[in-house]
Amino acid sequence: MNRLKLIAAGCVLALSSSSLLAAEQASCKNVRVGLVGWTDVVATTAVASTLLEGLGYETKQTQASQQIIFAGIQKDQIDVFLGYWKPIMDDNIKPFLDKKAVKVMPEPSLNDAVAVLAVPTYTADKGLKTLADIAKFKDQLDGKIYGIDAGSGANIAIKKMIDSNQFGLGDFKLVESSEAGMLAAVNRATRSDKPVVFFGWKPHPMNLQFPITYLTGTEDVFGPNDGAATVSTVTAPDYAERCPNANLLLSNLRFTSEQESQLMQPIMDRKKPEDVAREWIKANPEIVSGWLQGVTTFDGKPADSAIAALK
Numbered sequence: 001m002n003r004l005k006l007i008a009a010g011c012v013l014a015l016s017s018s019s020l021l022a023a024e025q026a027s028c029k030n031v032r033v034g035l036v037g038w039t040d041v042v043a044t045t046a047v048a049s050t051l052l053e054g055l056g057y058e059t060k061q062t063q064a065s066q067q068i069i070f071a072g073i074q075k076d077q078i079d080v081f082l083g084y085w086k087p088i089m090d091d092n093i094k095p096f097l098d099k100k101a102v103k104v105m106p107e108p109s110l111n112d113a114v115a116v117l118a119v120p121t122y123t124a125d126k127g128l129k130t131l132a133d134i135a136k137f138k139d140q141l142d143g144k145i146y147g148i149d150a151g152s153g154a155n156i157a158i159k160k161m162i163d164s165n166q167f168g169l170g171d172f173k174l175v176e177s178s179e180a181g182m183l184a185a186v187n188r189a190t191r192s193d194k195p196v197v198f199f200g201w202k203p204h205p206m207n208l209q210f211p212i213t214y215l216t217g218t219e220d221v222f223g224p225n226d227g228a229a230t231v232s233t234v235t236a237p238d239y240a241e242r243c244p245n246a247n248l249l250l251s252n253l254r255f256t257s258e259q260e261s262q263l264m265q266p267i268m269d270r271k272k273p274e275d276v277a278r279e280w281i282k283a284n285p286e287i288v289s290g291w292l293q294g295v296t297t298f299d300g301k302p303a304d305s306a307i308a309a310l311k
Contacts, residue, residue: 028298
């Protein structure tokens with residue numbers, strides 16, 4: 001009788017163990033990822049996608065503006081977005097959070113970010129160090145402030161300052177462009193030591209390409225502490241319940257600005273993001289192993305061995 005009980009207990013334990021490694025449901029196999037064209041988001045999305053694919057998932061990336069991505073999550077067209085910069089995107093995401101149409105993961109994937117107006121350090125050395133100093137340099141700046149994508153949180157914040165004449169910027173023009181277009185304008189200015197004000201942030205190789213001074217005295221225009229920011233992952237509200245394994249991997253991801261800058265530089269040098277991600281994953285096994293804690297492959301097998309097999 002005792003032997004039968006032991007056998008029965010063993011069966012229960014085996015079933016229990018197998019349930020912990022149960023495969024994700026079929027609808028989770030295809031992970032639909034929203035992507036803004038910022039190199040830091042491109043880099044982290046490439047890392048996440050490479051890991052997911054190594055675990056047996058399939059990923060599909062849709063590049064669009066922030067608003068379209070959040071709307072895509074609401075409409076069940078996109079599952080995840082790895083690029084919610086807080087607080088610069090707060091105005092864009094707020095309507096979707098209010099309707100509980102999206103969910104922000106509790107812990108940021110990046111804690112040491114900065115996003116605020118910046119100048120080349122030679123411009124700061126001439127006295128342009130705060131937002132209140134910009135208007136004094138209007139003629140030298142041609143009355144222009146260089147932003148990024150149209151509709152982005154950064155551009156909205158800049159436009160609000162101009163429209164309300166905050167810091168005396170009422171006569172300035174916001175130049176909306178892509179990240180690459182903005183940086184091209186900054187590079188042109190730096191070649192002749194011309195003053196220029198632009199939306200800057202880290203992590204980004206721009207911090208390595210030329211000395212940057214981030215402006216202070218922002219009166220929380222770009223968030224508390226002069227543009228201090230975090231980056232978080234956003235998912236569909238029920239994604240953690242529907243696809244707990246994929247969600248766990250995404251929630252485990254943690255980067256530093258230095259790590260992301262390392263990822264971003266080769267991408268900006270025209271290397272394929274997926275190749276950069278694969279090489280970085282191979283070169284950082286201890287970091288990746290920490291991210292895989294509690295995670296399995298799509299079909300419930302150990303994650304470490306699957307990722308170690310990436311070529």
